Amino acid sequence: MYELLENLGAWLAGGEQWSGSDGIATRLAEHLQYSLLATLIAAAIGLPLGLLIGHTGKGAFVAINLASFGRALPTVGLVVLVFLAGGLSMLPVYVALVALAVPAIVTNTYAGMTAVDPDVKDAARGQGMRGHQVLRQVELPLALPLIMTGLRLALIQVVATATIAAYVSFGGLGRYVFDGLAQRDLVQVLGGAVLVAVVAVALDLVLSGLQRLLFRHRTA
């Protein structure tokens, strides 16, 4: 066990692992690229949906069912399915990652919108705001902390899952995991896993810190 950790340390510290076209730096950049793009697409789908459901109060069952659907969806299965249907490209990976991220974004956005005090919304309408003004000036800013939590959760889930890009022969930090498994190189598998975990935790810390900074005026 101790030897394994020692080897892992050596692997992570080794200079030759970090540079080059298949070095850790490149894999990390690929991994982040997949994750950010997938989360961005998911946000473009999930945010308007969550805002619409929250603002109108209609279709709440969609939000709730989407959440359980998203949780039940087997990501690897989805990758394989889209791969078989559409052939080898990054498309299956993005479809799977977006599908993973959308529910977290929709449900948190919706939750943020419904958590806005009805008295405040009533007052906004009563002062003469139109529907879109209530949404932009009152609901959206008040729901923002929860919306950001949704985006953060989605991104972290996606980062943790983006290893599957390597499953269908693409890059990212998953490369080490799948290559390591194929070569029975346990140190490489562990190294990849540790890197993914570190990236996910680091992003979480940075984003939640940013959130706290942005909303320091708010009460709990």
Add this chain to the structure above:
Amino acid sequence: MIQFDAVHKRFANGTTAVHDLSLRVPEGGVTVLVGSSGCGKTTTLRMINRMVEPTSGTIRVGGKDVTEQDAAELRRSIGYVIQQAGLFPHRTVLDNVATVPLLLGWSRRRARSRAAELLETVGLAPDAARRYPHQLSGGQQQRVGVARALAADPPVLLMDEPFGAVDPVVRTQLQDELLRLQKELSKTIVFVTHDVDEAVRLGDQIAIFRTGGHLVQCAPPAELLARPADDFVAGFLGAERGLKLLSLRTLADVPQAPAPQGGTWTLVLDEAGRPLHWATRDTEVPLRPLRDGDSLLAALDESVASPTGLTARVDADGVLTGVTSRDDILRHAGRAHTEARVSA
């Protein structure tokens, strides 16, 4: 002026909130809608700015049918204060107050300077402007709510139980402030409350609603207290409605006499001539000196508590001007009742 004609409101679930309401709200006065919960008073108020749409009948504000106006524009022209203030928690106090001017397209600079002016009007310190609503007390939040409603200087102000959530001491302060403001501004105010004392204190006229949305009686407070239309109104006003009537009359025209000298009880003054207490050789009884603006009810209360039956009267500086006997107060109380019964 606000005019309800045969207004009916039935909600989707079948309950009738307002039943065949015809009511005239005179310009520049305070009309209080009062009744127990579920009597339709809030629904009535909210139909004025179209937060609720009537099922049938017409509501006119300044002669214009509200349903023929754009709802958002109508609301910007009517001040609206709700319980718990309903302030925007993510905006500073100043920006909360500037809401309607900004919606009306004022420049940010002009809206903010108007907002700052209004904070002063409602008695808030200038340093409140930069704060967020949750940093203020309930009473201060309510003042901000009133300032926000007044920001664009609307002729009509709707107030939905605005002081319902603050403690009695602060509530009295806020009521006093509202009366002071109203003396200055002469807005047409529609005020909803379930508190009869608040209604009597603030109202130029009071409309009493019964469950099912029936308007039972609408009259000035003195007339309502002296001549309730039926048992429901009498019951709602409470057993002490005779005393409540006295709260509407001031002491101003009740005569006073010089303080008596050399009885068992002496009225003790400080060096400036302000009454301190009643005293015999070995006891002291505290007293509450009254000014001309105090009510007959307060005078009656004081005269009952006073060991001599005399009430100390003071001027604006608290200096003794004379005393009034219990008999004089009772005689005026009786006269107040007779007048209220006779005047139509």
